[in-house]
Amino acid sequence: MPCEGGYRRVIEDREAELVRHIFSLYAQGLSFKRIAKQLTNEGIPTPRTRRTPVAKAWPHTGIREILRRELYLGVLIWNKRRFLKRPGTNQRISRMRPESEWIRVNVPKLQIVSTELWNTVQARLQDHKLVFDRRHPGLERLSRQRSSVVDSGEPEPLTIVAKRAGLVPKLPR
Structure with missing residues (x-):
């Protein structure tokens, strides 16, 4: 407004x-x-x-x-982007600033x-x-493993195995 x-x-x-x-x-x-x-x-x-x-x-x-x-x-955030002129043209291009340069203001009424x-x-x-996120530094590879049908005839739930990081989260279905 x-x-x-x-x-x-x-x-x-x-x-x-x-x-x-x-x-x-x-x-x-x-x-x-x-x-x-x-x-x-x-x-x-x-x-x-x-x-x-x-x-x-x-x-x-x-x-x-x-x-x-x-x-x-x-939280209102300003200064997230910086604008540059593309050489030889009148075009502006935006680039993200480092988060340390962002300006954050708390506005509780919002x-x-x-x-x-x-x-x-x-x-x-x-x-x-x-x-x-495959770019996470501690995760070499993510592989989905579905086990074959166990003795009861029911398939095991899907688990995600994150090698080297030691994470084995179970995802809800």
Whole structure:
């Protein structure tokens, strides 16, 4: 919302409720794709439909980005990017600044998600990153192992084996 000297952020109640809903679904153990599918099935419009009516289904990558956005914790961040001129043209290109150069300001009145829920979701995101991020320095290789049918005739649950790091997390199904 425009105001004197710039813009003033205002929390939209319906959107805030949706953000809380997405956070709680992820905290309950649903995946990005399941949350996206559920929102699409419920007929909840995507953020993109406000700009263009093309987007009909929620993208799972959008769910991940919502869960990572510190604004929902009430933290405004400035100075994330620097802009450079492309030589010989009038184009500007952006580059990420080191996180140490970011400017963070706590604005409690903009907090949509409780600190407890935020911490729960961020811990789960971090666990997910450790399991699936192949660039993690302690993980040489991730391999999915499905055991053959055990004596009872039931397959064993899927486990992810992270060699050398000693991690063997069990993923919920």
